[in-house]
Amino acid sequence: MELRVEAVSKVYGSGADARQALAPTSLTLEENEFVSIVGPSGCGKSTLLMMMAGLLEPTSGTVWLDGEQITGPSRGLAVVFQDYSRSLFPWMTVGRNLSMATAATKLPKAVVAERVEHALTSVGLEGSASLYPWEMSGGMQQRVAIARALVVEPKVMLMDEPLAAVDAQTRADLEDLVLAVRKEYEVTVAFVTHDIDEAVYLGDRVVVLQANPGRIRAEVDVPLERPRDQVRTKIDPLFAQLRAEVFGMVMRPGSPGPGGAPRAHAPSGSPGR
Amino acid sequence: MADLRANQAEMLIDDAVLGAGRSRARTVGGAVALRVRRVVASTWLLAVLLLGWQLYATWRPSVFFPPLDEVMTRFREDWLSGPATRLFLSEQFFDAAVPSLGRLARGWGLAVVVGIACGVLMGRSRFIARAYSPTMRFWMAVPNAALLPIAVQIFGVRDSMNVFLIFVGAVGLIIVNTADGVAGVDEAWIRSAHSMQVPTSKLYLQVIIPAAMPAIMTGLRVSIGIGLILMIISELYATTSGLGYQVTLYQQQFRYIGMWSTFVLIAVIGLLLNGALGIVERRVLRWQRRSGLGAF
Numbered sequence: 276m277e278l279r280v281e282a283v284s285k286v287y288g289s290g291a292d293a294r295q296a297l298a299p300t301s302l303t304l305e306e307n308e309f310v311s312i313v314g315p316s317g318c319g320k321s322t323l324l325m326m327m328a329g330l331l332e333p334t335s336g337t338v339w340l341d342g343e344q345i346t347g348p349s350r351g352l353a354v355v356f357q358d359y360s361r362s363l364f365p366w367m368t369v370g371r372n373l374s375m376a377t378a379a380t381k382l383p384k385a386v387v388a389e390r391v392e393h394a395l396t397s398v399g400l401e402g403s404a405s406l407y408p409w410e411m412s413g414g415m416q417q418r419v420a421i422a423r424a425l426v427v428e429p430k431v432m433l434m435d436e437p438l439a440a441v442d443a444q445t446r447a448d449l450e451d452l453v454l455a456v457r458k459e460y461e462v463t464v465a466f467v468t469h470d471i472d473e474a475v476y477l478g479d480r481v482v483v484l485q486a487n488p489g490r491i492r493a494e495v496d497v498p499l500e501r502p503r504d505q506v507r508t509k510i511d512p513l514f515a516q517l518r519a520e521v522f523g524m525v526m527r528p529g530s531p532g533p534g535g536a537p538r539a540h541a542p543s544g545s546p547g548r
Numbered sequence: 549m550a551d552l553r554a555n556q557a558e559m560l561i562d563d564a565v566l567g568a569g570r571s572r573a574r575t576v577g578g579a580v581a582l583r584v585r586r587v588v589a590s591t592w593l594l595a596v597l598l599l600g601w602q603l604y605a606t607w608r609p610s611v612f613f614p615p616l617d618e619v620m621t622r623f624r625e626d627w628l629s630g631p632a633t634r635l636f637l638s639e640q641f642f643d644a645a646v647p648s649l650g651r652l653a654r655g656w657g658l659a660v661v662v663g664i665a666c667g668v669l670m671g672r673s674r675f676i677a678r679a680y681s682p683t684m685r686f687w688m689a690v691p692n693a694a695l696l697p698i699a700v701q702i703f704g705v706r707d708s709m710n711v712f713l714i715f716v717g718a719v720g721l722i723i724v725n726t727a728d729g730v731a732g733v734d735e736a737w738i739r740s741a742h743s744m745q746v747p748t749s750k751l752y753l754q755v756i757i758p759a760a761m762p763a764i765m766t767g768l769r770v771s772i773g774i775g776l777i778l779m780i781i782s783e784l785y786a787t788t789s790g791l792g793y794q795v796t797l798y799q800q801q802f803r804y805i806g807m808w809s810t811f812v813l814i815a816v817i818g819l820l821l822n823g824a825l826g827i828v829e830r831r832v833l834r835w836q837r838r839s840g841l842g843a844f
Contacts, residue, residue, distance in 0.1 A: 328743060330742060348742055348743050349745075350745065356736065356739075356740060356743075361734055361737060362736060362737070362740040364737065364754075364758070365835040365839040366759070366761070367758075375741070378745075378750050379744065379746065407835060407838070408839070409839035423744075
């Protein structure tokens with residue numbers, strides 16, 4: 276199922292206070308594609324994702340999901356938010372949190388129960404449906420949030436900096452988890468992040484945004500072989516080259532765009548954190 | 549010995565971290581000692597006051613101010629002389645306390661339903677809130693007891709008068725607290741529910757109201773206190789049954805010990821209601837304390 280963003284823009288405020296968060300932007304997610312969206316803070320990457328999710332009305336332009344215009348949250352689309360503690364409901368068990376995602380569907384209870392257990396197994400949390408989110412670590416809670424997105428068996432999963440709030444090691448685990456469930460559920464993914472390594476490591480394509488106003492600076496294809504591996508992929512010279520290229524575009528908006536020489540002295544580590 | 553003390557200190561810290569009431573004792577002896585200490589710490593002042601009452605009343609006998617032991621003896625005769633099958637509650641308890649509690653249950657129960665419903669509407673709609681908030685505040689500024697004559701005028705000396713007064717006193721507090729709580733629900737939870745297309749009824753019943761529960765519980769707790777006060781006041785004034793009526797009756801018959809024993813019963817009922825609500829609150833808001841979202 277393809278997701279097409281057509282000349283979508285967003286202006287916050289009105290009159291003299293109006294601020295353009297996103298200039299008219301077009302982007303297409305092919306079926307089963309994994310697109311990373313990366314950019315400096317204030318580039319409108321979350322705004323773009325929320326409009327794709329139908330949670331934010333574009334000022335102009337339209338979003339199409341498989342030929343149908345998106346005007347609000349729709350079936351087939353699932354969102355994973357950054358802040359799991361504010362997106363999971365702490366007064367419900369993990370199991371109830373997951374079955375809430377199917378509240379809009381008329382699925383029989385048995386099917387829901389089966390899907391809940393399956394989704395939990397997929398994220399490595401089998402048998403924890405009766406726990407409460409606050410009985411779990413941050414990493415586990417974000418796994419629950421991912422499982423909740425999977426329960427509806429979405430065609431497209433939109434992830435808004437889902438790993439920004441967990442520690443580095445958990446983060447690497449969860450990156451691989453995202454890749455694994457994406458394969459298992461055959462889902463198209465748009466993954467917003469401010470971590471350039473993560474964007475390159477995960478994506479088939481990296482969309483680089485630029486700020487003031489937010490707009491697409493470049494799209495970089497990532498021809499790294501799959502399955503990706505935290506060690507093997509990251510020592511691939513191609514990985515280093517791609518991340519340097521993206522890094523140059525994110526951190527030095529004035530420098531040459533795609534095709535320009537990668538910076539030799541790009542500092543290691545993830546910038547902007 | 550030193551070991552035990554260290555253990556206790558550790559448990560005290562544990563307790564402070566986890567909130568009261570849930571000690572993770574490692575030794576049974578330590579747990580008992582801790583509990584005893586906590587009970588003593590919270591009851592010594594009450595004990596001193598009661599003892600002072602007893603001593604003073606024995607020292608200066610007065611019909612208006614009988615000693616505590618006489619009051620308690622009467623309390624047992626008046627209220628707890630029934631058979632075991634009726635939980636030892638006396639005939640008089642069923643004649644006086646049950647009608648009172650029935651009125652409180654009806655008035656307060658209705659206030660809970662209406663108050664939460666109206667509060668949720670006010671919390672969710674800025675338009676409604678803007679229009680009704682001044683009205684609500686005006687309404688709440690009127691001492692509810694002042695409405696008693698009007699209530700008697702409208703309903704006459706019947707149960708519905710007491711129920712109405714309790715309802716009126718409780719409903720405003722519940723509305724205002726619920727509205728505050730609902731308006732303060734984290735937008736992220738609502739957005740999360742929207743993204744899952746949670747149907748409206750579920751959005752309210754399973755997301756918004758639970759999220760606003762801390763404030764709603766505050767409203768319930770305060771309002772049941774007010775409800776109890778209005779229950780007694782309305783019964784003092786015009787009824788032919790109930791605890792307030794019992795107090796007036798004893799007073800008119802110059803049976804002051806009985807009057808005091810009724811006071812004690814009213815206090816016990818108030819304590820039990822608050823305790824019950826406290827248990828409900830701890831149960832319902834467990835997530836809030838445990839997830840570190842609430843200040844305790």
